[in-house]
Amino acid sequence: MQHSSARMKAAWICLLIASVGILIFGVVAAVAPGAGDEQLMRAGGVAATGMGLFGVLITLLPFRRGER
Structure with a gap:
């Protein structure tokens, strides 16, 4: 279970970094x-800002909690 948890944490951190870069x-x-x-x-630029903001919100809220 811990190995999967470490993968999930690494995944949401990478996704957050990519989303912040796009933002x-x-x-x-x-x-x-x-x-x-x-x-x-x-x-x-406005479209990329919206996409980056959406990615950050998705990463910090449902993806981090493990929701589908």
Whole structure:
């Protein structure tokens, strides 16, 4: 049982790190779009921010508790 618990803890930590990375990228892309089509980059940044936030919430609430 402990081996499975360690795997689950490692899984939610990795998922949290990936989600936070996506969230940070989305915020940066939405705030400072850089060169090219600014509206398209801002839209992508807002979408990535939402996806990262959703991933963080899923990781911290139901996934960490082991819910299906």
